[in-house]
Amino acid sequence: MQFEETLKRIQTHKGVIGTIVVNAEGKTTLDNSTTVQYAGLLHQLTMKARSTVRDIDPQNDLTFLRIRSKKHEIMVAPDKEYLLIVIQNPSE
Amino acid sequence: MPVVHKTGTVKSKQGSNTQSQKAPAAKPAKAASKKKDEEDGTEMGEGDEWMQGKTLIKPLDQLDLTEAELKEEFTRILTANNPHAPQNIVRYSFKERSYKPISSVDQLAVHFVLEGNLLHQDSDEARRQRAKQGLPEEKATVETAVAEKPETPAAGGEDAGDVEEGGGEERADSVESKAGKKEQKITNQFNFSERASQTLNNPLRERGCQTEPPPRANFSATANQWEIYDVYLEVLQKQEKNKEKAKAVPKKDDDKGKKKMMLVETQSDDITKVAKVAKIIERMVNQNTFDDIAQDFKYFEDASDEYREQEGTLLPLWKFQYDKAKRLSVTALCWNESYKDLFAVGLGSYDFTKQGRGMLVFYSLKNSTFPEYIYPTTSGILCLDIHKHLPYLVAVGFYDGCVAVYNLKEETLQPIYKSTAKSGKHTDPVWQVKWQKDDMDNNHNFFSVSSDGRVVSWTLVKNELVFTDIIKLSLAGAVSEGPEGVQLPIMACGTSFDFHKQIDYLFLVGTEEGKIHKCSKAYSSQFLETYNAHNMAVDAVKWNHFHTKVFISCSSDWTVKIWDHTIKTPMFTFDLNASVGDVAWSPYSSTVFAAVTTDGKVHTFDLSINKYEAICQQPVVAKKKTKLTHIEFNPVYPIIIVGDDRGYVTSLKLSPNLRKKPKEKKGQELPKGPEVEIAKMEKLLSLLREPENSNA
Numbered sequence: 001m002q003f004e005e006t007l008k009r010i011q012t013h014k015g016v017i018g019t020i021v022v023n024a025e026g027k028t029t030l031d032n033s034t035t036v037q038y039a040g041l042l043h044q045l046t047m048k049a050r051s052t053v054r055d056i057d058p059q060n061d062l063t064f065l066r067i068r069s070k071k072h073e074i075m076v077a078p079d080k081e082y083l084l085i086v087i088q089n090p091s092e
Numbered sequence: 093m094p095v096v097h098k099t100g101t102v103k104s105k106q107g108s109n110t111q112s113q114k115a116p117a118a119k120p121a122k123a124a125s126k127k128k129d130e131e132d133g134t135e136m137g138e139g140d141e142w143m144q145g146k147t148l149i150k151p152l153d154q155l156d157l158t159e160a161e162l163k164e165e166f167t168r169i170l171t172a173n174n175p176h177a178p179q180n181i182v183r184y185s186f187k188e189r190s191y192k193p194i195s196s197v198d199q200l201a202v203h204f205v206l207e208g209n210l211l212h213q214d215s216d217e218a219r220r221q222r223a224k225q226g227l228p229e230e231k232a233t234v235e236t237a238v239a240e241k242p243e244t245p246a247a248g249g250e251d252a253g254d255v256e257e258g259g260g261e262e263r264a265d266s267v268e269s270k271a272g273k274k275e276q277k278i279t280n281q282f283n284f285s286e287r288a289s290q291t292l293n294n295p296l297r298e299r300g301c302q303t304e305p306p307p308r309a310n311f312s313a314t315a316n317q318w319e320i321y322d323v324y325l326e327v328l329q330k331q332e333k334n335k336e337k338a339k340a341v342p343k344k345d346d347d348k349g350k351k352k353m354m355l356v357e358t359q360s361d362d363i364t365k366v367a368k369v370a371k372i373i374e375r376m377v378n379q380n381t382f383d384d385i386a387q388d389f390k391y392f393e394d395a396s397d398e399y400r401e402q403e404g405t406l407l408p409l410w411k412f413q414y415d416k417a418k419r420l421s422v423t424a425l426c427w428n429e430s431y432k433d434l435f436a437v438g439l440g441s442y443d444f445t446k447q448g449r450g451m452l453v454f455y456s457l458k459n460s461t462f463p464e465y466i467y468p469t470t471s472g473i474l475c476l477d478i479h480k481h482l483p484y485l486v487a488v489g490f491y492d493g494c495v496a497v498y499n500l501k502e503e504t505l506q507p508i509y510k511s512t513a514k515s516g517k518h519t520d521p522v523w524q525v526k527w528q529k530d531d532m533d534n535n536h537n538f539f540s541v542s543s544d545g546r547v548v549s550w551t552l553v554k555n556e557l558v559f560t561d562i563i564k565l566s567l568a569g570a571v572s573e574g575p576e577g578v579q580l581p582i583m584a585c586g587t588s589f590d591f592h593k594q595i596d597y598l599f600l601v602g603t604e605e606g607k608i609h610k611c612s613k614a615y616s617s618q619f620l621e622t623y624n625a626h627n628m629a630v631d632a633v634k635w636n637h638f639h640t641k642v643f644i645s646c647s648s649d650w651t652v653k654i655w656d657h658t659i660k661t662p663m664f665t666f667d668l669n670a671s672v673g674d675v676a677w678s679p680y681s682s683t684v685f686a687a688v689t690t691d692g693k694v695h696t697f698d699l700s701i702n703k704y705e706a707i708c709q710q711p712v713v714a715k716k717k718t719k720l721t722h723i724e725f726n727p728v729y730p731i732i733i734v735g736d737d738r739g740y741v742t743s744l745k746l747s748p749n750l751r752k753k754p755k756e757k758k759g760q761e762l763p764k765g766p767e768v769e770i771a772k773m774e775k776l777l778s779l780l781r782e783p784e785n786s787n788a
Contacts (some may be wrong), residue, residue, distance in 0.1 A: 004371040009462055013377050054318030064372055074375045079369040086373050089382040 007084075015089045017072060022083040042085055046078050114239060160446045174199040183298055189750025241430035276762050291700040326593040375458045382460060385409050389457070389731065395745040402706045404749030406694060409731060410460035416468075417451050424476045430483035432728045433457040434464065437741055440472025440491055442721070447472060447491055452498065455741065464559070467498060467505050476539065479527045487538045487550075489522030495540050495550060495557070509557045516543035516559035523587045529596070539591070545583025547611070549552045563616050565603060594640055600657075602630025607647055610657060623660060625653060628746065632674050646675040652687050654699075656777060663777060664703065668695055674722045676732075680751060682773045688720035688734055696750050699776055708750060 010017050022039040049063040065076040072089045175201050182191040205536035211218040227679040244570075267378040288416040313319075373760040379386055389409050397404060417439045424438030433456050440450040450472035454465035479485040488507070494517045508748045511517040520543035528549070537551040545565040551558045563585040572758040585604035592598040597613040604663035606626035609619040636642035642663075646652045648671040653662035670689035692715075696708040712720065713736055730746045 003367040003370050006367065006374050006462075008373050010370070010377055013374075014381050016377060051316060051318070054321075055231075057318055058318040058321035064376060066376065066666070072378060075367045075373060075380075077373045077376070082369065082375050084369050086377060088377055088380050090383060 010086060013088075015091075017086075017087040017089055020085040022085065023079050038085060038087075039083075042074070043083060044077050046076050046083060050078060101132065112763065123327055128573050136245070142180065145485045168464055172199065174201040176201060223315060226282075226675075236241055265760035308596035312692070345487070352648060365549065373461075374462070375456075378461055380461050382410065389729070389745060394749075395746050397749040400749065402707050402749065404696065404747040404751075406696070406710045406712065406732070406744040406746060406750075408712070409743040409745055410457065412455045412460050412463075413739060413745070414451075414453055414463055414466070416466075417453060417739040418474070420449075420451060420739050421737035422721050422739060422741060423450075423474050425722045425733055425735050425741070426476055426478050427733075428478050428483050429480050429727065429728055431456075432653035432726065433726070433727075434483075435733060436476055436478055436486060436521060437735060437743075438476040439739060440474055443738070452476065452486070452488060454500070456768065457743070467507075474521050475524045477525045477527050478534065482536070485527075485536065487525045487527060487540075489525045489542075491521045492518055493518035493522060493542060493544070494537075495522055495525060497552060497557070509552060509555075511557050511559065516548065516561075518544050518548070519544065520544040520585070524589050526589070526591055528591070539589070539599075541589045542651055543587070543604065545585060547589065547601060549613075560728050562613060563601075563611055565601060565609065581771075585629075587629050588631060590633045590643070592635055592640070600633045600635070600643060602633040602645060604629040606647060606649070608633060608655075621657070621660075623655065625655075625662070626651060631672060634675060636682055636773065637677050637679055639770050639777075642682075642773055642777070644675055644677065644685060646672040646687055648672065664699070666695075666697065666706075668693075673720055674721050676725055678725050679727050679750075680730075682770060683776065684750065686723055686732060690719035692716060692718055692720055692736075693783065694732070694734060694744070696718065696746075698750065698752065700772055701752065703776070708747075713740070 007019065007021075010016060020035055020038055022043055042064075045067075046062070048063055049065050053060050053062045062078055064078070067074040067076075072087055075086045075088065077084045118407045119179060138625045179195045181197055183194055184190070197396045209504050211221070213222075214627055228719070231788065239400050248461060291602070302513055307491040328666035336567070343361045358551065388407060391406065394405055394407065414642060420439035421441055422437055423440040423442065424436070426436045426438075428434040428436070434456055437455065438450070438454045439453060441447060450510045452465075452467040452469060454463050469488075469490065471490040471494065473488050475489040476489055479487075486498045486500065488498060490496070493513045495582045497509040499508045517542065518687045519656050522540050522542045525538055525540045531537050531551060533553075535551050535553055537549055539547060539549050541547050547562045549560045549562050551560070555612065559753070565586050582606070585602050586601050589603040594599075597744040599611055599613070601611055602625070603609070606628055608623040608625045608630060611619050625645050626649045628647050628649040630645055632649050633645045634643060636644070641656045641658060642654060643657060645651065650668055650671060651671055652666045652668060654664040655662050666687075668689050669763040670691040670693070672687045673690060675687040678686070681698070681700075684697065686694055688694055692713045693709070694710050694712050696710075697706050701707055712734055715738075718738050718740075720734055720736050723732055725732050730751055731743050733741050733743050735741050
């Protein structure tokens, strides 16, 4: 419940272009081609980042990943089963 | 001739080079023999060596040569050229119209030719000859055969022996003829006949059987250091759980209960984990949106403060508001001691006529758009306090006189404790609550003050709130006639209180009449001291964080006063031109404090810089009608939060001028710590006291 509310708030936040929830296998609910592309690519990147962090210190874990590009910023927060991706345009 | 053999080797002695040895051995031997004729002397010399004992015989026609001539060396070169072959044959070339020498001359010298009389068997001549020969041969055989036939009949008449002989002759003849025929055949003396035998090949049969293939599954995984670590951790946790289970005596019901618990836990784990992730994302999104504010909060220091000698400014940072709290005023603010970015806001209403619901809301600086915790209440909140050591316990005082304790860790929106009419709740609004140190039974307890004139201590004992009246504020001298002629003391209305930082039992109470009473927990009816502080209700009373004797009070009579508790008159008085809602000491300096007024301004004072005026007076809210109600300094960061009567909380950053520490003297180390602050204050006070003493 709380999660859904928070998600709604994020979606309506200023500058947020889109949100994607990806499950562990890399599938999303909306099978829009862009969404699927985002999901797959970011899933792999997050796994790699998490692997890196944990290889250095196994007691550590990845909290979130920010990728800032010219056009917008992609924020990824991993979880055991899910992956939450938010694309925001910070300059708006 | 042995010498002939030698000639082969003599060549080397004479220095001759054999270019090629095409010609057969006869030729060089012949060539050498010629040479030999010319120079026999040397040869004979060689011969001498070879054949010892033979005397030297000089032929008659030998040349007589001188020694020098003898020793003269002649070079003989053996070539394959025919010496008799002409070397200068020329031919007329019609092309060039001249005679040209032929470059290559045939060097073949024929010494001997013998014609043979062998014919190839397939050549024409041979066939002709064979043909001639063949006819007489066949005739011969036919003749013999014919001869035999007449012989045999003749022989038939003769003895059997003759027949046998004839037969034998026949056979012999036949053999001969056969042999003749065979001879004609020309057999290969290496007569090869292939002998092969084939056995019976058994017919081949194929037999096969097929089993069902075992089920296959593809498996792939990586083995990293952290995956191994995770597995080990799981195993460890399981072991610990098993140990715990082993220790506890399980009953069947308990087992079932545990199973249910386990399921519920896993579900809630999922939800909470996902909620946590969403929270992180929300904060990140907020950070992006309010990026400049976050940067300001962390790094911005107003550079223009260097030019403004004593004044400072307040930089507005985040603004916190909650939709559902729009019509409520901020009635209480409190920072959390353990989580320095978390603060609590109590919402209610000061207006007597507009009493309705209230709210307890927690905000974090990391997310200014939505509160972290929301607790709606039935009655307006007037005060709150967060426990210093247990950041999840919050004590709240309500307008209807109740007090409640909330536990933030719990999922429910209800308080864990609430006082009721039976359990000694106040009959008037509770204006201030404060947590105390745990009592001797290690129970948490807190104090509350209310307009009904009571200061009550509440103890959290198991599931109940147990109350104890500490003191009753009675108006000195005022006695009213109650029913049945009993004289009832009129109660004063307590509006604020504060406990001494070091001296546990000492506390101050401000009343609606404008008096401040110094009380002790030990004495329940008597005040230690009373100060005639203000003309109107005392809105806030606060002890100084560093100096143990100093406290500050503010009131709706537009004044803020600083006191030394040993002296009955105030040390400093400041008139702020508007009703003062709240005042707070800064946690970093003993001489800095801030006050908020109903005209929307924040006044900041630093007594070590300016004893008479504020060093910063800044309106903070947009609309002029909004009244500021509360102010709190953050214990760590240089920011203050200000609440107003529209439900907004604004955070502001203090500029460097407002945070000045005493200047370092050259060569001396800056002494840090509360002692410095105390000394600073003491110095100020001593300045004030001296003229008073002198006056007195």
